[in-house]
Amino acid sequence: xxxxxxxxxxxxxxxxxxxxxxxxxxxxxxxxxxxxxxxxxxxxxxxxxxxxxxxxxxxxxxxxxxxxxxxxxxxxxxxxxxxxxxxxxxxxxxxxxxxxxxxxxxxxxxxxxxxxxxxxxxxxxxxxxxxxxxxxxxxxxxxxxxxxxxxxxxxxxxxxxxxxxxxxxxxxxxxxxxxxxxxxxxxxxxxxxxxxxxxxxxxxxxxxxxxxxxxxxxxxxxxxxxxxxxxxxxxxxxxxxxxxxxxxxxxxxxxxxxxxxxxxxxxxxxxxxxxxxxxxxxxxxxxxxx
Numbered sequence: 001x002x003x004x005x006x007x008x009x010x011x012x013x014x015x016x017x018x019x020x021x022x023x024x025x026x027x028x029x030x031x032x033x034x035x036x037x038x039x040x041x042x043x044x045x046x047x048x049x050x051x052x053x054x055x056x057x058x059x060x061x062x063x064x065x066x067x068x069x070x071x072x073x074x075x076x077x078x079x080x081x082x083x084x085x086x087x088x089x090x091x092x093x094x095x096x097x098x099x100x101x102x103x104x105x106x107x108x109x110x111x112x113x114x115x116x117x118x119x120x121x122x123x124x125x126x127x128x129x130x131x132x133x134x135x136x137x138x139x140x141x142x143x144x145x146x147x148x149x150x151x152x153x154x155x156x157x158x159x160x161x162x163x164x165x166x167x168x169x170x171x172x173x174x175x176x177x178x179x180x181x182x183x184x185x186x187x188x189x190x191x192x193x194x195x196x197x198x199x200x201x202x203x204x205x206x207x208x209x210x211x212x213x214x215x216x217x218x219x220x221x222x223x224x225x226x227x228x229x230x231x232x233x234x235x236x237x238x239x240x241x242x243x244x245x246x247x248x249x250x251x252x253x254x255x256x257x258x259x260x261x262x263x264x265x266x267x268x269x270x271x272x273x274x275x276x277x278x279x280x281x282x283x284x285x286x287x288x289x290x
Contacts, residue, residue: 021100054089
């Protein structure tokens with residue numbers, strides 16, 4: 001099945017060949033030089049945007065967020081997004097691969113930060129004026145360092161990225177405050193398994209088996225961390241992919257159902273309506289009428 005939604009890599013944004021694990025720029029030249037980002041798309045890297053001027057909206061996986069000075073977006077690989085921006089927009093953007101950060105000899109990996117460690121944590125925050133001023137300086141340093149050629153350039157970029165993540169973590173309010181570190185790690189593992197296997201594994205007991213846990217214990221982890229059942233997590237991932245395909249492919253509902261592992265198109269449509277309150281066709285018509 002051919003997916004029409006583009007997935008961009010860092011090399012799509014670099015004018016010269018070379019280091020393909022990191023990119024940084026001021027926001028205005030970034031959007032002027034890279035018209036590909038005007039349409040909905042995905043990427044295979046972590047992306048951070050700080051807006052310092054202007055307004056607009058940013059849609060990420062069918063959720064719409066408002067943009068204003070001090071808004072920061074922290075996006076994970078695979079998320080679908082696009083934005084509508086005012087003419088006076090300004091800010092900074094940088095992105096990097098997992099390897100760039102996790103091979104930087106730090107104690108924390110990129111998934112240890114709260115805005116990246118669960119798909120259920122919001123992908124944005126709005127900074128106070130004091131915090132915006134402090135992060136503005138760090139982002140400026142990142143872009144300057146990236147554009148110059150200095151000794152230990154990427155070591156410094158890694159250090160500056162860590163400073164950004166530490167500052168953001170101190171101001172971030174996750175969707176669910178999870179105190180149990182063991183449960184947090186197991187939830188992260190569960191989300192990873194669901195993301196990999198949702199097309200072929202539809203039931204909690206299948207994921208419990210992958211994690212060597214009882215289905216009851218796995219459900220307890222989901223409930224304590226997110227107040228959702230394991231079944232709900234699986235269903236939400238399937239529905240997200242279904243919406244992406246409905247909007248950004250030219251395939252029929254039957255073809256999309258088959259792509260997602262459902263041989264019975266009618267059953268898939270009932271499943272979609274149960275979770276969304278509308279049929280796939282109704283969802284598509286409503287989305288396109290916006």
